[in-house]
Amino acid sequence: MDKQTEKGKxxxxxxxxxxxxxxxxxxNPKDQQRAIDLFQRSGAETKSDFVxxxxxGESFKVITVDKSAVEYYRKLSELTAQIHKIGVLYNQTVRAxxxxxxxKTAQILLEKLENLSAQIITLQEQAISLTIDYRKK
Numbered sequence: 001m002d003k004q005t006e007k008g009k010x011x012x013x014x015x016x017x018x019x020x021x022x023x024x025x026x027x028n029p030k031d032q033q034r035a036i037d038l039f040q041r042s043g044a045e046t047k048s049d050f051v052x053x054x055x056x057g058e059s060f061k062v063i064t065v066d067k068s069a070v071e072y073y074r075k076l077s078e079l080t081a082q083i084h085k086i087g088v089l090y091n092q093t094v095r096a097x098x099x100x101x102x103x104k105t106a107q108i109l110l111e112k113l114e115n116l117s118a119q120i121i122t123l124q125e126q127a128i129s130l131t132i133d134y135r136k137k
Contacts, residue, residue: 024051072134079127083120090116 026032044050052058093113097106 068137069134072130075130076127079123079130083123083127086116086119086123090120 026035039047039050042050042053044053090113093109093116097109097113101109
């Protein structure tokens with residue numbers, strides 16, 4: 001709040017501490033690294049959200065990465081991408097068949113459709129066996 005003086009000059013009110021403005025220092029590098037690690041594992045979007053949750057005792061999640069599962073997720077992602085690509089081709093083939101092509105063209109497209117179906121089934125079997133092998137570990 002500013003005050004007006006006799007000569008028209010404005011004096012600033014003294015700065016009062018505000019409760020919504022907090023500053024914290026962690027001078028010990030080990031404490032700093034530990035706080036950074038906890039923040040990264042917490043999944044919080046900002047440091048402010050993380051600290052607020054810790055001070056107020058709110059629950060938070062801890063995200064951990066299982067390094068043994070990285071290869072499994074990579075292979076499973078590749079299989080899923082391949083299935084998606086084949087599915088797109090499958091849909092294109094079905095649309096082409098439904099577009100009233102000649103009998104010969106429809107037969108060729110049906111053979112292509114059978115081939116794509118077999119590829120999808122093979123990839124799905126690979127995904128299932130990959131998951132079963134991962135769960136056995």
